[in-house]
Amino acid sequence: MSILVGKDTKVLVQGITGRDGSFHTKLMREYGTNVVGGVTPGKGGTTVDGLPVFNTMHEAVEKTGANASVIFVPAPFAADAIMEAADAGVELVVAITEGIPVNDMLRVVRFLEEKGTRLIGPNCPGLITPDEAKLGILPGQIFKRGPVGVISRSGTLTYEIVSHLTANGLGQSTAIGIGGDPIIGSKFIDLLKLFKDDPETEAVVLIGEIGGTDEQDAAEYIKSEFNKPVVAFIAGRTAPPEKRMGHAGAIISGSSGTAEEKIKAFNAAGVPVAAEPAEVATLLKEKLGK
């Protein structure tokens, strides 16, 4: 098992004819992902690498039976694309796009709550179940199948930590980049709940950063309900307040969202926090008694 994506995931790519969309469609298929088509309004009836392109998500879902979508649509149009995917009835939407206005996302998440659609991202690298499917832009070669679930607010930092996990023989069940924006579809806590019920996942790595309180909420949940070993990393211990550190969501506002308070919350929940990325694998080995 694993969570969210696997061999049965049938994927549509929204924005498939664009530069990023077509490039990553190719890489996703090379990895083994079952991509069944794509959508670009106005380009219906054409093909990309032999895949059918449709004008609307409704038509694409009807013709292909897809149950997931990956979005590479430019920021000004991405919120609309997410809603179109949800309206067409796919269960999972993965929004890679960076720079979607926050107020657009507030309406989107409200709409998705009503539709019961799960959103990963936006501003994320996507997710991967090694050897089965990858939805997004993660470099497939660094992942290896195994018992560790990974949830991260970052992209390249995830790769850094995963490469240490893999090198230490700690493969992954599913690894998810949840995105660096202030308003995201799925938070740590939402995915911890899925990992809790996944028999393959024996332990979880959480990769957080400054800004917001999602790590603190996750720590609370772990303390009261999560029964598998967890190790965390928090980026931004040296970040100054009131400055956006690349990610729109990585900002210490007033006195809240500091690395210090997140580390404190994790420690209080019995979750060790690695002092540097390489230490995550070491701490996890200790936790698992390996």
Added chain:
Amino acid sequence: MKLLEYSSKEVLKRYGLPIQPGEVAKTVEEVEKILDNLKFPVVIKAQVPVGGRGKAGGVKLAHDKAEALEKAKAILGMQIKGITVKKVLVTEAVDIDKEIYAGVVVDRRTKRPVVMVSSEGGVDIEEVARTKPEAIHKYAVDPILGFPAYKARELAFKVVDDPKLAIKFSSNLVKLYNAFLGLDAQLAEINPFVIDKSGDLWAVDAKVIVDDNALFRHPDIEKMRDMDYENLEELEAKKYGLSFVALDGYVGCMVNGAGLAMATMDIIKKYGGDPANFLDVGGSSNPEKVTKAMEIILKDENVKSIYVNIFGGITRCDDIAKGLIEAFSNMEVKVPVVIRLTGTNEELGKKMLEESGLPLVTASTMAEGARKAIELAKG
């Protein structure tokens, strides 16, 4: 993008919020001209992008022209939290009867816009939240339904006793929510919202933060960017698609990805160094971005060494190598450069750097690179 008080008031006025007459000035002469159109007493307020200016002596009342000029002279050029005051807002004073807090903010936890009011106006709302949380009243807006007038009245009646004034205040709350939406704000705050002795309402201080991601549909607000207080290197970096934040240390950093860039700063600190900056060259990096990044890092005279830490995913190591080689041929790089290159096209990138004969120090792990960069910085 954080708007200063005078710009915040300018944009809130468009939504019908009550703003007192006043203007912004950069010199005492300009203040003198503005005074011709205002009634005394007036308030001279330092315009700086940090809080706590009242306590620092940056806000003064003046009863006549001579006093106003004297106060303006004292405030212009003063230091508030390390920032030199370059402009002041001159406005008519109000006769305060009651001070209220009103704000609309994006709440990350509930994923809703939240309207907040408090009868404890005029003080830091975070402080109120800590010491007297029961004095803050909130309503989480359903972004599809909007902010209904009856909810605005419910909130208003909790903080204003006089029913007529409460209703008047509630219509201003609706205007504030409309401004929040229309401006694509992450925060629209009026603190204090003053009821004066004749029963009029005034937005006496205001703060608006506009979502950077939404600036593409607000070119007029982009123009309000206050060049007197912006970090020019940060703006320059942004133009090239780089995220850059200047810090006080001496190890310059160039990293791909925001999370890894923060972690790189942290690891430099952990091994006893001090990062000079945060710099994310972005995902699909092209060689030109790398060259520009080097240029921006090298402008900082405190930089004693540079650490380039790349984990190639979409970013290709050969693109980074190409950019570095170009940077070295275009400018004089006087400080040692440590590079850690791994991931997509790693072999090709390393080969290119090796063949270029550039004086680069290589590292195979993130920690090793950090240690070497610190050592070299210390000479």
